[in-house]
Amino acid sequence: MTKTEKTKQFIIEKSSVHFNKIGYLGTSLRDITNLTGLTKGSIYGNFENKEExxxxxxxxxxxxxxxxxxxxLNQSPSGAINKLMAIVDFYKNNWSVIIETGGCPLLNAATESDDAFPKLNIEVRKSFIGFTKIFEDIIKNGIEERIFKHDLNIKEYASTMVMLIEGGVLLSKTMADKEYLNISLKRIENLIHNEMKL
Structure with a gap:
């Protein structure tokens, strides 16, 4: 990495949790200079503006x-059910870390950027498309492996799982109670074993 690239990465890493906790619009340039110890000129020397x-x-x-x-996913055993359960277990086991760093960045940015920050909203859409595709690929593999029913609506089930996770994280964070996320994750397990599985 060049010196410029290292400085940009330093700014991003030092401010990333603050942005996720306080908000992408709510974080000020002063917050960024305080977090990084750099001057306003140094920030603008590496980024066009605060939005960047x-x-x-x-x-x-x-x-x-x-x-x-x-x-x-890479550490989980093979098989579509194991892969889906690896995602469920990830959220079960990493709840406290997710909350300590401000919650799910996709959810936080989606809520904030919908109308007020169109450039950020484009990035959030890409992230949700990518997250949903992970589920779609696993479900498709499960159908090919003859683990899941052949006539499943892949997009519908993948989207439902994403919505359950994000909704569970949102309600759990808002209510300061992990049980809401657990309810969502149990619902995903129910979909896998009672609706999708052959």
């Missing part, structure tokens, strides 16, 4: 949680 820092921080946050999910 926010977008980079979001992409970093989304990639970080995405990589953790992929790692959980």
């Amino acid at each position: 820092v926010a977008k980079a921080a979001y992409k970093y946050n989304a990639k970080r949680i995405g990589n953790k999910i992929i790692s959980a």
Whole structure:
């Protein structure tokens, strides 16, 4: 990495959790300078404006949680059911870490960027498409492996699982009670074993 690339990465890493906790619009340039110890000129020397820092921080946050999910999938046994359960277990086991860093970055950014930050909203859409595709690919593999029913609506089930996870995280964080997430994850398990499985 060049010196410029290292500085940009430093700014992103130092401000990423703050952006996720306080908000991508709510985080000020002063917050960024305080977090990084850099001057306003240094920030603007590496990013066009605060919105560009926010977008980079979001992409970093989304990639970080995405990589953790992929790692959980790679470490799980083969088979579609095992892969889906690896995602369920990831959220069960990492609830406290997700909350400590401000909650799900996809959910936080989606809520905030819908109308007020169109450039960020584009990135959030990409993230949700990617997250849903993980489920779609696993379900498709399960059908090919003859583990799941051949006539499943792959997109519908994948989208439902994403919605259950994100809704569970949202309600659990809002109510400060993990049980709401557990209810959502149990519903996913029920879908797998009682609706999808042959």
